[in-house]
Each structure stands twice: as C-alpha cells, then as structure tokens.
Amino acid sequence: MTISTLEFIAIALLLVGMGFSAIRLFLGPTTPDRVVAADTLSVITTAGLAGMAAYFNNPIYLDIALVYGTLAFVGTVAIARAIEGNQK
Amino acid sequence: MNIIGDIFLVIGALFIAVGGLGLLRMPDVYNRIHAGTKAVTLGSLSVLLGIALLHPTWWPKLLVIAGFLLFTNPVAASIIARAAKISGIKPWRTEEQGGE
Amino acid sequence: MDHPQTTRTVSGAHYAFVFSISLLLWVLLSGSLAWEEVALGAFVSLMITLLFGPRFTIYNGIKFSFMAPLYVLLYLVHFFRELIKANFELAMRVLTPSLPIRPEMVEIKTTLESPLGRMLLANSITLTPGTLSVDVTGDTILVHWVYCPPGTDAKMATDAIAASFERHIKRFLV
Numbered sequence: 584m585t586i587s588t589l590e591f592i593a594i595a596l597l598l599v600g601m602g603f604s605a606i607r608l609f610l611g612p613t614t615p616d617r618v619v620a621a622d623t624l625s626v627i628t629t630a631g632l633a634g635m636a637a638y639f640n641n642p643i644y645l646d647i648a649l650v651y652g653t654l655a656f657v658g659t660v661a662i663a664r665a666i667e668g669n670q671k
Numbered sequence: 672m673n674i675i676g677d678i679f680l681v682i683g684a685l686f687i688a689v690g691g692l693g694l695l696r697m698p699d700v701y702n703r704i705h706a707g708t709k710a711v712t713l714g715s716l717s718v719l720l721g722i723a724l725l726h727p728t729w730w731p732k733l734l735v736i737a738g739f740l741l742f743t744n745p746v747a748a749s750i751i752a753r754a755a756k757i758s759g760i761k762p763w764r765t766e767e768q769g770g771e
Numbered sequence: 772m773d774h775p776q777t778t779r780t781v782s783g784a785h786y787a788f789v790f791s792i793s794l795l796l797w798v799l800l801s802g803s804l805a806w807e808e809v810a811l812g813a814f815v816s817l818m819i820t821l822l823f824g825p826r827f828t829i830y831n832g833i834k835f836s837f838m839a840p841l842y843v844l845l846y847l848v849h850f851f852r853e854l855i856k857a858n859f860e861l862a863m864r865v866l867t868p869s870l871p872i873r874p875e876m877v878e879i880k881t882t883l884e885s886p887l888g889r890m891l892l893a894n895s896i897t898l899t900p901g902t903l904s905v906d907v908t909g910d911t912i913l914v915h916w917v918y919c920p921p922g923t924d925a926k927m928a929t930d931a932i933a934a935s936f937e938r939h940i941k942r943f944l945v
Contacts (some may be wrong), residue, residue: 589677596684605692615755745897
C-alpha cells in the first residue's frame with residue numbers, strides 16, 4: 584500500500600477539487616448553485632472511489648462507485664425536478 | 672505502464688481541481704454548471720483510464736463506469752440548468768451587454 | 772407533445788439490439804466469460820427483451836446498417852476531440868485572472884427527429900467547447916453559450932454549435 588509521488592499529488596489535487604466544491608456548496612447563493620456543487624462533489628467521489636479500489640487493490644470498490652454514481656444521479660434529477668415544481 | 676497510469680491520474684485530478692476552481696470563480700449558476708460538468712467529466716474519465724492502466728484486469732467494470740458518467744453527467748447538467756431557468760434565475764451578463 | 776416515433780411498430784433488428792445491449796452490459800458487469808455466467812446472462816437478457824422489448828421505443832430512431840458501428844466510432848472520435856478541446860478552453864478561461872466570458876442564451880434548430888437523436892445532440896452540445904444545452908422543446912434547443920460573439924443570430928449559432936455533430940449523428944440516427 585505504498586504510493587508514489589505522482590499518486591500523492593493526484594490525491595492532493597482531488598481533495599483540492601472536493602474542497603472547492605464543498606465551499607460552493609456552503610456559499611451557494613441559490614438552491615441550483617448548491618445542487619450543482621453537490622452533483623460535482625458526487626462525481627468527484629465516484630472517481631475517488633475508483634481510486635480507493637486501486638489503493639486497496641480490491642475491485643469491490645468499483646461496484647460501490649457504480650452504485651454510488653447511479654444513486655447520486657437519481658438524487659440530482661429528483662432535486663432538480665423538485666426545484667422546478669416549486670415555482671409554478 | 673505504472674508511470675503512464677500515474678500521469679493520467681495526475682492529469683485527471685488536475686482537471687478536477689480546475690473544475691472546482693471554476694465552480695468557485697464563475698459569476699452565475701449557468702457558468703458554474705459549465706465548469707462543474709465539462710472539466711469534472713474529462714477529469715474523471717482520465718482518472719478511470721489511469722486506474723485501468725494500473726490494473727489492466729479491471730477494464731470491463733471501469734468501462735461501464737466511464738460510459739455511465741459520460742451519459743449521465745450532461746443529463747444532470749442540463750436538468751439543473753433547466754430547473755434554474757424555470758425558477759427564474761436570469762443569466763449573468765457583462766457590463767457591455769447591459770448587465771450589472 | 773407529439774412523439775411520432777413512439778407509435779411506430781418495432782422491427783426484428785430492434786429486438787436483436789435490445790438483447791445484445793443487455794447481454795453486453797451483463798458480461799461487462801460480471802467480468803467473466805465462463806459459459807454458466809454467459810448462459811445466465813443470455814437467459815435474463817432474453818426475458819428482458821421479451822417482456823420490455825416493445826416498450827423500449829427510445830431506440831426506434833436507430834438506422835440499422837452494416838456501416839452503423841463505423842459511424843458510431845467516427846462520432847465518438849469527433850466527440851472526444853471536441854471534449855478535450857472544450858476542457859483546455861475552459862481551463863484557460865478559469866485560470867485567466869480577468870475571467871474572459873460573455874454569456875448569452877441562444878436558440879438553435881435541429882433537423883433530427885427521434886428523441887434519442889435529440890438527446891444525444893443535446894448531450895454532445897453540453898460537453899463541447901463553451902456551450903450548455905438548457906432546454907429542448909420540439910426541434911429547438913436552448914443553449915447557454917459562455918463566449919457568444921457580438922451580433923450572432925440563430926443561423927450562425929446553429930452552424931457554430933450543432934452542425935458538425937448533427938452531420939455525424941445523422942448517419943446512424945433519424
């Protein structure tokens with residue numbers, strides 16, 4: 584479970600991206616802003632889960648990434664439809 | 672092979688970080704969707720490609736995840752943009768275009 | 772809302788397509804080619820095709836031909852080139868301190884008729900340089916453009932945004 588320098592840089596950059604999205608999630612002046620941030624965060628998490636599969640050398644995390652991505656997509660669509668419905 | 676996989680990982684993570692920065696810097700929700708979708712989609716694909724090079728036997732499942740991301744990300748982006756438009760958010764404009 | 776495509780009857784090629792897509796997904800997910808695995812997958816795919824085949828009307832727009840896989844491949848190559856270009860352009864905009872954007876909503880017309888073709892076009896527009904499809908109503912796609920040149924009308928926007936993708940998609944979809 585040793586990681587190379589390049590892999591360390593990749594993990595750091597991934598965390599930077601997640602941090603930026605999380606800041607937008609907290610700041611976001613409107614609800615769609617927060618939904619965009621949450622959606623971005625979930626896609627980054629999907630890539631991160633695939634990375635965890637490589638780190639722990641265990642392909643079960645790939646299934647988790649797939650299911651997580653599906654649920655995140657369905658959740659995003661549901662929230663977006665809910666925002667639309669509120670304004671009628 | 673390992674070093675090429677690592678390079679793809681770093682490129683992907685770099686695009687993801689740029690996407691996050693764009694999410695923070697852009698002035699309104701539509702422009703944020705641009706940053707949050709394009710950069711993060713290509714970044715994730717590049718990360719998945721890097722992992723496929725590090726662990727060549729995992730490629731079928733990684734291919735499914737990549738195809739899934741490629742198909743659902745733009746749909747999610749469009750549907751959020753549509754929700755923002757229906758809820759009455761006006762697109763941000765530059766001063767020259769008559770915005771604030 | 773009218774969906775002329777959904778009322779059309781489905782052909783044998785349509786059933787074969789649904790079956791092969793289901794089986795392909797099964798094999799990719801299970802990740803093994805042992806005969807028991809494939810046989811079970813074929814059984815499940817057959818059940819899905821028989822039960823839900825007539826309802827998968829979304830696939831109705833596909834033009835089945837021997838050249839179709841090649842056209843899909845050509846489309847994918849074009850798409851990935853545009854995706855990579857889009858990302859470098861976006862990274863350039865985000866990393867420039869003055870943030871050079873000039874956003875505008877433009878409407879473009881598409882000549883694609885099937886729901887699947889329009890969805891694929893809208894998805895492609897979303898992932899290509901500086902454009903984001905916001906809404907699809909009939910043959911009109913509302914697009915948010917990050918850097919719209921001054922004095923652009925609908926015709927110019929269609930040519931700049933959708934024309935190249937439409938040409939590729941038209942070869943394998945209605």
